[in-house]
Amino acid sequence: MTGWAGPRTGSHAWMNAVNAWLLLLPAAVLLVAFTHYPVLATIRSSLFVARRNGTQVFAGLDNYRAMFDDAIFWKALGNNIWFAFGTVPTSIALALLMALWVNRNIRGRGFLRLAYFTPTVLPMIAVANIWLFFYTPDYGLLDQLRALAGSPGWNWLGDPRTVMVCLIVMVIWKEAGFFMIFYLAALQQIPPDLNEAAAVEGAGRLYILRRVTVPLLMPATLFIAINAVINSFKLVDHLVIMTKGGPNNASTLLLYYIYEVAFTFQDSAYAATLTVVLVVILSALALIKFGYFDRRIHYQ
């Protein structure tokens, strides 16, 4: 390790530590204030109930019991899982495909890369606006195409059966290009002689892909997968202007429900309870990521 380690004992060590902590201080203050403290405060809030006159009453696990009985909570959680399963595998597969193509010497690959990556730099709100128009019944673009094909119009976002699929498609559109970049980085780290060696031995492209490339990309795939799942829990911007969680909570997600409960219904105790669930889920994912990955990276 480079860097000046400095003495570890004696008064010099003490000065050393003080200097280090001073440097850390600004970042530490903000991190504690807006990450660590809120996590603890949220857990605490979830154990209380706020009375109308402003006081807080210790309620133990009451909020959690109410949450277990809350059909909307379960729906939101289910939707999040549905959402993760819908967006992550497909975006990853598409991202891999895109990366493979862009990595080759295909004509116009600059344009390809541009086309695939552009949705990533757009704000989700703008994406939602654009797709909201596509999905508008009757004169939205999608229904116009259906009219050309002779099918009747469809209330894409207003039908609980199709709303999740529509939102998933939109999110895949936005995210696949982002993941493509990680695959590109990983692809470029694969030594070219590996492929050449395999080709010399007569292996077909598909075979190389299956037996060589994909396994080598496994770390990248897992990395992207975890990130994608974490992202899917945080992405709720589109709900605010597209469906507001409807129809009948068919498209609501946990973070959006938290926003609704906290700011529209002003029930901060219950919102804290829901947030605890979200934090637990994210922490579990974090453990998987760091527990698993740290080990893998060490052995690479």
Added chain:
Amino acid sequence: MRMFKFAVTAGAMLVVFAASAGSVGAVDLTMYYPVAVGGPVTKVIDGMVERFEQKNPDIKVTAVYAGNYTDTMTKAMTAMKGGQPPQLSVLLSTDVFTLRDENAIVPIDDLVADKAWFKSFYPAFMANGQIDGKTWSIPFQRSTIVLYWNKDAFKEAGLDPEKAPASWEEMAAMGAKLVQKDASGNVTRWGVEIPSTGYAYWMLQALAIQNGQKMMNEAGTEVYLTAPKTVEALEYWVNLSRKDKVMPTGTIDWATLRTDFVEGKTAMMWHTTGNLTAVKDSAKFNFGVAVLPAKERRGSPTGGGNFYVFKGASPERQKAAVKFIEWMAAPEQAAEWSIKTGYVAVSPAAYKTPAMEEYAKNFPPAVVARDQLDQAVPELSVHENGRIYKFVGDAVQAAVTGSQKPQEALAAAQQQADRVLKAYQ
């Protein structure tokens, strides 16, 4: 000479001081307001605010458009809990219970010199805001639901273009005649559309009252969603799309419904009278506006927003806020607001202004919503109304999308509503 210079300097300083004291005296007001109807409404508000400021140079009003009613309530409550409440806001007339529970507003009685002013408004609009003998809000953008109908489409379908349906049966029957299909059997025009997003509870309340059923008690602590007549009302609504097939299945969006009507995708629509001017300006066909059809009786809930004065403002600002409210609700401005949007002008005096009389003469639909006031009932007003509205809205959406039967959906909503309202009973 030195005395002279001193005098001049002192005089100049006095003048500067007086001038700045004048501007120091200017009172700053922030007002959140919602827009739930089509048209350049924010521009109209800005114009009215500007004219008020010209007449009252010592008051500055910043009108902040905050989204729809739910968004505006969210913003106002969030701002208040954050220690920076607005001085006044336009919020649903039914938000009064929630606002009182949250200790957010002050009664207007103490801020007004002449309480007879309250009597100058339509009683139907004042009803929601008068609790425990005090007045908590002043009507501003008030409405009832009205039936818009496409006269040209009626004529095309062989119906009398001057007669709107007067009963539930008529509406379904006329709707059936108005449905138009293209060559491949897809519907190009529906008979009627009732929105099920946005304020679905409002529409359900209309149907319920037409069936003779009130949806809440006066204290705002009980709702009657599983009463047989309420269930019947929802069933009628659902059957319009499933049995009579005069309405599209699935949810119908509050905001795009107006465009649907104007583009001829539906021949009739139930919507707020607040959309009247927007429809008038964009429809390329003759249309009419009627009171809603009856089952056991005619009826519609009132709707829309009132002015509230928030706690936490200094007495000076509260007085300035009331001055602003008095001006906005004055007959001339109320008439102007009604003409530019279609909302019901909040006082009988407004309808007697020359501008309004002229307008109503040339455009009779402008007074339909007001005429419906005789059969209007107060809007669904309960504690934690935002949550209750969501439960009812969810139930409506579950029913119209076919995920649940009306009885089931309403039972679920009733159960949740009971749980929330228990704390207030």
Added chain:
Amino acid sequence: MNQRTTILEVATAWVLAFLWIAPLAYALWSSLHPAAFATSFSLSAPWTLENFARAWHQAPFGRYYLNTIMLVSLILAGQLVLSTLAAYAFVHFKFRGSGIAFALTLLQLMIMPDVLIVENYRLISKLGLLDTIPAIALPYMASAFAIFLLRQTFKSVPRELIEAARVEGAGALQILWRVYVPLARPTYVAFALVSVSYHWNNFLWPLIVTNSVESRPLTVGLAVFGAPETGVDWSVINAATVMTMAPLLIAFLIFQRQFVQSFMRAGIR
């Protein structure tokens, strides 16, 4: 790669690319033509900037632009300074508890301020900062991601350079400024691009914490603007959407390679 790509593959790649660019192309089309052509694609449709003019007048987009620029600049400045100092502390000093401190820092990578909206809102209101641009910026200024990246980069600084600087009598901060920072420039650029992209497009937290036009960024302005209650004129809404996306999009088109490399670099752990 020596094997030839089949025509079918090339065609598929191109079709996918066209599909992928279509929504954006559509939004651009609709914003540049009058409302009547929003859904019909005739080539002879007249071009117009009227939608942009109307959108610009209907909402204070100029102010929104200003707010957003101030916001991302403030956040980036804060992030660069704070994370440089913190990463330096982790790399250049060995002190007790540095391991734990670093692990705690990484917590923010998983549990970002975006999900802790309820408590963070409460804190911001207690600080009396509601409805200001710093309110939006504060939770993000200490970026665990930046600290992580910079720590990695700082670790790879050659020892000789540090020794050389110390021999010349440089103090700790001077070593940081003269040796570490210049060598970490590519990381700074990469991080800056990622950060600006993220915070330009951020929505939920700014929505909650801002109320008035003076502090509202573009994304919130667009959401409020596009609320269909004020009229569903898709051409104008698309024009507003284009205005919101344009700066980042144009920057991306010009600096494509840097963007892509930044995101790549940021992704390599």
